[in-house]
Amino acid sequence: MTQKIIRLSKLDKFYGEFQALSQINLDIQTGEFFSLLGPSGCGKTTLLRAIAGFETLSSGSLHIDGVSMDGVPANKRPTNMVFQSYAIFPHMSVAENIAYGLKARKLPKAEIKASVAEAINMVGLEGFDDRASHALSGGQRQRVALARALVLKPRVLLLDEPLSALDKKLREQMQSELRRLQRAVGITFVLVTHDQEEALTMSDRIAVMFDGKIEQVASPQILYGKPSNRKVAAFIGMMNFLDAKVLTTSGDNVEVEVQSLGKLTLPLAQATGGLNGCNSVGVRPEMLTILMGSQTSEREIEAEVTEVYYYGDMTYYDVKLPAKEDPITVTMRNTAGREVLEVGAKARVGWSTSSLLLLK
């Protein structure tokens, strides 16, 4: 059963003259892990705070669980938030922090105690009950913040860049833990992040935002494989762009003139955001190969290596194509027997028409 837990329609938010959110239409399904992804200042945090009830809408409507949130303050909404700074109450112990929301509901003491113990178990903080909260590490504070929000069993858990303050290793560990936790409790998670890797690995669906607008809402695979425009394509992972001009369309095919690659016929489905206004072709670096010896590919083009970045398991090459000024990037897995080319070497770059995306 897929039900919409959050419905946003025609949502606008102005700060004076500045429009932070414009015409946001978005449905979030019950029980999914949803991410709002975009560069800083794109309005993703504002949108999250609007759902939480910390920002009032300039216009538009917001429904949670079918109920309009118009005029409902944050403390009456079925949402809880994990703040970027965690906002752990510094004068309370771990257990007191987690019990805070339950006490506000005036539940019986025994029930509070049981729920707190369960929440502490859930986030793996056994034995930390009486620890003063200023004596916790970053990861532990994160867990307290999570437990404090989850113990209230909200309909939606809102997470505002919860992992940005952690170091890389801990962040990866918390990513999988968050995912596991979300599956276990079945609560809808809405995560705000600027880290595309984080969004891709954790989410069921992602909304990509730029300048207060949602550009695309899709699953991670579709977002990466079939971005709807150049902006999204460039933001999610690496993408090489070549200028292109649409010549004619016939049936399900479209004929394009592509910089360096010449005249091509592509299926219409590869114009992922529609054919209107398409002026470039995108290709992921891993879809290109540097051909060695007698290797062949569907298509190939001569190029010159201008830069080599060796990463151990991978090598990133910047190669210059004829008739294109900026180099494009090719990534190659360093399998056994593959030699790493040097700067200035000539390379045969293999590609295929099926890996090209026609974008606007």
Added chain:
Amino acid sequence: MGHILICTPFCIAILSSAFVNLDKSLEEASFDLGQTRWNTFWLVIFPLVMPGIIASLLIAFTISLDEFIIAFFLAGTEPTLPVYIWGQLRFPAKLPGLMALGTVLLLVSIGLLLIADFFRRRGIRKTGIENTGGFL
């Protein structure tokens, strides 16, 4: 009294630093967790700025206790301690007692200021924020 006028800036300086250092998201978190605004103030904000309030009270008291010039001009029939000491200086016979009284006044003042700063520092440590200046 005139002392309110000279103590206010000190109190404002201490209290505003206590309030500014407070993370706004703490207030939001409490509200988000279902607490009312009124209870948020008593349960979260007040305990965290409490050290600042105590410190400012103590410093204001100390300043008022030691102040001489304004008290001298404004005092009516009930002189403050420093004004009283100054008045008694005319009588050489009372000098030893006045010396003792003056010493006590000095020690009490220093003691109160130390206690005030102790509270201020403790407040900062508790909220886990960097120490930015102070009086001592």
